[in-house]
Amino acid sequence: MDESIFKDYEDEIQALEEEIRLLTEEYEDIRHESTFYSDEEILKSIKSFQREAQGETKGHQSPSDLKAQLESLEADLSFLMEFTGFHFTSHSKKTVERTANRTVQKHRLSGKCHSLPFQLEFQLLEMQNNEKVSGVVSDLSIVMESREDSNVSKFVSRTEEHGDLLTFFRSLSTYAEWYEHRRHTFLHFKAKYPDIVSLPEGLLGDFIILRSPKVSGLELLIVWKIHLDEEGTTTPVLDLLPKVPEQVLEQRMGSMESIPGSFRGALRLLGIEAAIENLIRVLGSGE
Template structure:
């Protein structure tokens, strides 16, 4: 008996909760208008996200294409890149309209057969009139090579903290190396042909002497 009463009370509570929920429902026209507005806002938001996503994909594709073109043109291929930024602006600088930022860059890559790693630091100072940037640190890490000229170029670029000098010197070195390799291959083939002709003539002379 007690179990039945408990079940009845539970059913009554459930019915009361449903009635309360029904009384709080909006009128049909109010619900329709609100749902329509909510749908439009959601659709517009999704449309903007989709357009933004398409723009990002298009921009990314353009950047990849441009990077591939530059790699083909210069021979440089950047594999890894990382950047850290530190704001050194003080309260006094802010009051004077000055902003001081340090950027730390790290990258690795190759120029044809030569691999390298670069770590450099750039100090940027921006005022109301202009913006100045200067490389304050430059470390170049390269695999040991038999070419002393390349090591000298690297040391000079590090000493002067000149990135342009490094890339230009490495590019010219690689072009010189490729030209030297082609020249060596050309003369090697010529020498083999000359050697073959010389041996063939010697054999011909020997055969003629034997026949005579």
């Protein structure tokens, strides 16, 4: 046989052997990598997954836990509403403009502070400078039922002009507290002395009438105004106006004329409720 033919076979055999060697090395590499990942990396991955799963299990709350958390949040909200008197019934916002460092939103907010309803509309500009965020309120519009009072109207107008929401909420809270206190006081005395106390304008009025059960026609009008100045300071102002029959006035002019001054002195000394209580008792006794 020609030696050249053997040479060709030998070359082909060597090529096949080289290919087998390369395939064997590749197989060993693959098997080594598979063994490596199975013994160490896969085990490590399993343990890591178990830790994450345990963390998720711990973080997951049962329905009873979620219910308890919800009840706690509702209790906190109820406390804040009771403490501040504010109850918000609706809120909506619309983004008017948004860029990389500024956002303009229009807000509408309505609610009550104690028994006084209010509505707000305003535009809020938020600007971000590095890590600081600042806000500016503009186009503030306030609607309140008590705006018929000229003092409240002046305060609202000034607040709208300056866009001062913080002063509005702080002042409204104090004003509404006095408003509610007056209503409860009138209700208390009407329930306790129904034959003496009269509320011609109901509990939302700013005066009560005390009628003497002993002297026909003798009435004492207690006027209780709640003054709110432009700065947002609330001041209760009380006064007494007697309505005395002519025959009684002729007999007891001196004592009748001194009643308003005595009442104002009792207010300073005893406070509102005690001063009214004392006046009702004196009126009821006919002294």
